[in-house]
Amino acid sequence: MKSDKIFKGAKGAPARSLLYGMGYTKEEIDKPLIGIVNAHNEIIAGHIHLDQIAEAAKKGVAMAGGTPIEFPAIGICDGIAMGHEGMKYPLASRELIADSVEAMALAHGFDGLVLIPNCDKIIPGMLMAAARLNIPCVVVSGGPMRAGKYNGENIDFSTIIEKVGTYQKGQISDDELENISRKACPGCGSCSGLFTANSMNCLTEVLGMGLPYNGTAMAHSGERIRLAKYAGMKVMECIEKDIKPLDVLTLDAFKNAITVDMAMAGSTNTVLHLPAIAHEAGIELKLDLFDEISQKTPYLTKLSPSGKHHMEDLHLAGGIPALMKELAKKGLIKEDLITITGLTVGENIENAKIRNRDVIKSVEEPYRSTGGLAILTGNLATDGCVVKESAVADEMLNHKGSAKVFNSEEDAVNAIFQGKIEKGDVVVIRYEGPKGGPGMREMLSPTSAIAGMGLDKDVALLTDGRFSGATRGAAIGHISPEAMEGGLIGLIEDGDIIEIDIPNKKLEVKLSQDEIDRRKEKHIKPEPKVKKGYLARYAKLVTSANTGAVLK
Structure with a gap:
């Protein structure tokens, strides 16, 4: 065991003395030491109850013969950070979370980890750490909130x-x-639609790093507590069977995750997080792969913001195992992959059933024959961009309009509320990418303002930033290269004609090459918005959205 090198023998006496000082017994120290990584705090609705989840996970570890030792992870609430300077931090915090879990696990020689996240960046941050550390890990999330x-x-x-x-x-x-x-938010848990947090919790399950129903079992339920206890037991089994994250996080596992993502029309942020997790596992996930899988994956669920159903409906309808089993009928799920359960994907979903065909459609009669997310390219996004196609009104799938250009989210929101956006316009929000933001702010405020004012079937929004999983409408994000890296989005002017063709995966601004060259010559790159602190360092190291906004 890794902990033996630190705590056993004569050389381990000083380290043992520190544990004895906290009340640990020799019997506890002699067992595998399992880190319980708890993202509990009192500012996130999805995290307020994680102490209960951690206590249950500890009991599971102890029942299976290990010694649980809890330590914390930070978490930022995107909903509270939304619409102001605070939104620069959530994506950047993903790296802090991964780094801090790595530091704690390696500094203290843990033999395994139970990872307890629940919201947007905390889930991928912990999965990135798991891949980086490659010690036995099991994820058990806090679970979704009920609908209001x-x-x-x-x-x-x-x-x-x-x-x-x-x-x-x-x-x-x-x-x-x-x-x-x-x-709107009746209790604890990650917000009740298929927004980023619930998308990532579901995909953790698909990847094989969480137990079945990790994505959908309700936050405030006995089922969620039992799931946490089993997670504690399973990490001990993973140690015994030597199942590590890199055994689970294979290219085929990521293909399964992308397939389910397309079938349920998850948050566009999954296109940031899956490549970042894969990067830590030594796997490159290109945007082309998302598009390739989308083209052959039927769209089977229509959850908020794309439809009327919520996570509790998906859970009662059979959850992610039932969705995966339905996709497996078309050979779209790789079933022979090992998971942290010790069983294969196929064995995990063998007994799953769809209990409500109104919530999970059949592959024979899907909502649509292709997936819920689309990757677009063109002169405005040569390295790609993403849109939740399932949440776009039919009228906006093909759209040509005049650009209204803003260099920040605040400027765009003010213009929307002041009635300066007209039907047919294409709102362009730039210098909000990973480097330009910095931090690639999530822009639920402008998209919701458009929807709330009844313009979501008439106005498109484009950005090198990103959109919330709760976004609906023709909101196209992750435009790469971003403006701060010289992308064409930085050269667009008011009145330029932009053409959006989502069915054919195209995004173009109607400018001649001569005009583009002329604008490049006179363009002056703006000063960084943040010049000190963590965000300034982050901006210097972060890569484009099309690569998962990882640090290099």
């Missing part, structure tokens, strides 16, 4: 964001806005 209820209808966090735009139009009162805000 208002006037007899299901609502969620995206509802209240969009209602801000409705309020700005004078269509609802202060009291109604406040009433909706009290109902």
Whole structure:
């Protein structure tokens, strides 16, 4: 065991003395030492209950013969950071989380880890650390929130964001806005739609790094507590069987994850996080692979923001195992891959059943024959960009409009609320990429403002930043190269005609090469927005969105 080198024998006496000082017994020290990485805090709804999950995981480790030792991980709430300078930090925090888990695990010689995240960047950050460390690891997330209820209808966090735009139009009162805000998030858990957190929790399960139903079992449930106990037991089994993350995180496992992502139309942020996790596993995931898999994967679920269903509906309908089993009928799932359960993918999903065909469609009668996300290229995105095609109104799948250009998210939101955006416009928000932001802010505020003001079927938004998993409409993000790296998006001017052709995967600005060259000659690159602290260092090291915004 790794911990033996630190705690056993005469050389280990000083380290043992420190554990004795905390009350550990020799019997505990002699067992495998399992780090319980707990992202609990009191600022994220998805994390407020993680202490209960950690306690359950500890019991599982102890029942299976290990010694659980808890340490923390940071977490930022995207919903609270949204729409201001704080949003520069969530994506950048992914690297801090991975680095801190690495530092704690290696400095203290843990034999294995139970990783307990729940929200957007915490999940991929912990998975990146698992791949980097390659010691036995099991992920058990905090689980999804239930949908809210208002006037007899299901609502969620995206509802209240969009209602801000409705309020700005004078269509609802202060009291109604406040009433909706009290109902949208009824309890703990990751926000109830298929936004980034729940997308990544589901894909953790698909990758084989979490137990079945990790993505969908409700946060505040006995089922979630049992899942955590089993996770603690399973990490001990992984030590016994020598199952490590790099045995699980293979190229085929990532292909499975992309397939399920397309079938359920997950958050566009998965196109950032899967390549970043793969990078730590020594695997390159190119955007072409996402598009290739999308073309052959049927779209089987329509969860918020694309549809009316929520995570609880998916869970009751059979969860991710049932979705995977349905996809396996067409040979779209690699079933012989090992997982942290000690079983193969095929064995994990063998007994799964679809219990509600209204929530999970059959491969014979899907919502659509191709996946829910689309990768676009063209002169405006030579290295690619991404859109949640399933959440785009039919009227906007093909769109040609005049550019309205903004150099920050704030400027764009102000223009939207001031009525300066007209039907047919293409809103361009630039210098918000990984380097330019820095931190590639998630822009739910402008997309929700557009939707709340009733323009989501008339106006497109383009950015080198990114969009929330709660976004709907013709919102095209991750444009690469970004403006700060010399991408053509940095040269667009008001009035330029932009053509969007999502079915044919094209994004073009109608400019001649001579005009582009002329603009390049006179273009002056702006000063960095942040010049000190962590974000300044991050901006110097981060790569483009098409590579997962990893650090080099």
